[in-house]
Amino acid sequence: MTTGYVFHPEYLWHDTGTSAGLLPADPTAGVQPAVHVENPDAKRRVHELIHACGLLGELMVIEPRRATVAELTRVHTPAYVQHIKTQSDLRGGGGDAGDGFSPVGHGSYDIARLAAGGLIELVTAAAHGDITNGYALVRPPGHHATANQGMGFCLFNNIAVAARHAQAELGLARVAVVDWDAHHGNGTQAIFNDDPSVLTISLHQAGCFPPDSGWTHENGTGDGTGYALNVPLPPGSGHAAYLNAIHQVVLPALDRFAPDLILLANGFDANVFDPLARQMLTAASYREMTRLLVSAADQLCHGRLIAAHEGGYSPFYTPYCALAFLEELTGTTTHVTDPLAAVVAGYTAEPFLPHQCEVIAAAAQLVERISPAATSITGSQ
Numbered sequence: 001m002t003t004g005y006v007f008h009p010e011y012l013w014h015d016t017g018t019s020a021g022l023l024p025a026d027p028t029a030g031v032q033p034a035v036h037v038e039n040p041d042a043k044r045r046v047h048e049l050i051h052a053c054g055l056l057g058e059l060m061v062i063e064p065r066r067a068t069v070a071e072l073t074r075v076h077t078p079a080y081v082q083h084i085k086t087q088s089d090l091r092g093g094g095g096d097a098g099d100g101f102s103p104v105g106h107g108s109y110d111i112a113r114l115a116a117g118g119l120i121e122l123v124t125a126a127a128h129g130d131i132t133n134g135y136a137l138v139r140p141p142g143h144h145a146t147a148n149q150g151m152g153f154c155l156f157n158n159i160a161v162a163a164r165h166a167q168a169e170l171g172l173a174r175v176a177v178v179d180w181d182a183h184h185g186n187g188t189q190a191i192f193n194d195d196p197s198v199l200t201i202s203l204h205q206a207g208c209f210p211p212d213s214g215w216t217h218e219n220g221t222g223d224g225t226g227y228a229l230n231v232p233l234p235p236g237s238g239h240a241a242y243l244n245a246i247h248q249v250v251l252p253a254l255d256r257f258a259p260d261l262i263l264l265a266n267g268f269d270a271n272v273f274d275p276l277a278r279q280m281l282t283a284a285s286y287r288e289m290t291r292l293l294v295s296a297a298d299q300l301c302h303g304r305l306i307a308a309h310e311g312g313y314s315p316f317y318t319p320y321c322a323l324a325f326l327e328e329l330t331g332t333t334t335h336v337t338d339p340l341a342a343v344v345a346g347y348t349a350e351p352f353l354p355h356q357c358e359v360i361a362a363a364a365q366l367v368e369r370i371s372p373a374a375t376s377i378t379g380s381q
């Protein structure tokens with residue numbers, strides 16, 4: 001088994017400016033310049049930890065390239081792609097992808113193309129059998145971006161671009177997107193909402209971001225009815241709720257759908273230290289969730305599980321979650337264990353609460369709307 005890894009220094013050069021957390025700095029309104037919450041630090045520290053602990057040597061490094069306009073416009077409107085370029089061309093920054101919360105720095109257009117192209121290269125390597133699975137530590141993130149609107153720090157929807165590339169160029173017809181970022185994968189859902197060839201499953205904090213998005217009743221439209229699943233977990237959900245959601249919704253849905261490729265919108269912002277969500281996962285949780293997904297990919301699609309980095313804003317804890325994820329992906333371990341394990345140990349033993357159970361049960365009921373494919377984990381028709 002070989003795990004591919006995409007990273008590039010330019011990913012850290014996407015400049016989100018002097019925003020104060022989420023808000024563009026505006027001294028006239030009393031918003032002091034500070035650091036944008038989506039800054040390079042967490043991502044840089046993930047890469048450094050992977051390198052320092054020796055895991056990088058276990059990975060097949062795949063060089064990213066810039067996605068072409070033709071590749072981007074399989075997903076995005078030409079006008080939107082041009083909009084990002086125009087914003088990116090502004091000297092001195094100050095551009096935005098569309099919602100006022102998604103900075104486009106000078107030159108970010110090319111960096112965002114390098115992020116989407118990184119995913120394309122990883123999926124291509126998997127399709128050709130050069131790697132079994134892979135991780136693209138890219139920036140800017142993608143899962144909130146719709147066809148014609150950037151939002152939530154996302155410019156181009158990296159995973160959606162890779163999914164369409166896989167279908168158009170690589171013969172991977174059925175693509176499942178699992179999104180466990182703490183926020184709803186609204187962009188990916190919207191792009192594939194009426195398309196039964198792409199199953200989207202999002203586990204996220206209910207009512208967090210985007211506002212009023214990601215409810216269970218959002219279940220796809222038209223031919224895609226049944227092929228968008230949402231598990232809006234209550235704030236405070238942690239290890240037990242997420243593991244139950246994977247067992248009761250994600251795995252049965254993947255089993256019925258029988259994908260040729262599983263893409264993972266890999267946000268680490270459901271960890272307990274994240275400033276932008278109120279969930280309670282630990283590195284041990286990500287390890288177990290990953291183990292289950294790797295196993296499903298092994299049984300359903302020759303191990304083809306390709307992950308794109310999305311959120312994860314705790315610079316000090318995200319690296320340990322990412323390391324746990326990568327250890328499971330590669331099937332190896334390093335000498336580094338979660339140094340905060342003792343602090344968070346109690347969270348993995350929390351009870352599975354009734355209000356969490358209710359949400360998961362409601363989503364689980366919708367799994368049967370997916371037409372069963374010929375092959376599955378259980379072999380059932």
Ligand SMILES: [Zn+2]
Pocket residue numbers: 181182183267269310311312
């Ligand atoms: Zn997020």
